Amino acid sequence: MKFTLDTTLPAMINVTSAEAATGHRFADAVFAAGGVAAIFGVDDFITVTRQPGCEWAPIIAAVVTAAATDL
Secondary structure, three states, rough: EEEOOOOOOOEEEEOOOHHHOOOOHHHHHHHHHOOEEEEEEEEOEEEEEEEEOOHHHHHHHHHHHHHHHHH
16 A cells, blocks of 8 residues: 655665564554555655555554654
8 A cells, every 4th residue: 555645755665574674663663553564665655565364454553653753
């Protein structure tokens, strides 16, 4: 799912596991929602790939919250 941001990212984000998200506040917060397979972001958008069968609602909530506080 693609999320358009109200800001420009300071650097590209390309995280493919919860372990790789450690130390990156935004990615860590989104992976903590569960069901996330990967996060990619550049310029003013983020894309999140979910794991098969997982619900989008907690992931979307985590992205919204993290984008407001952790970018």
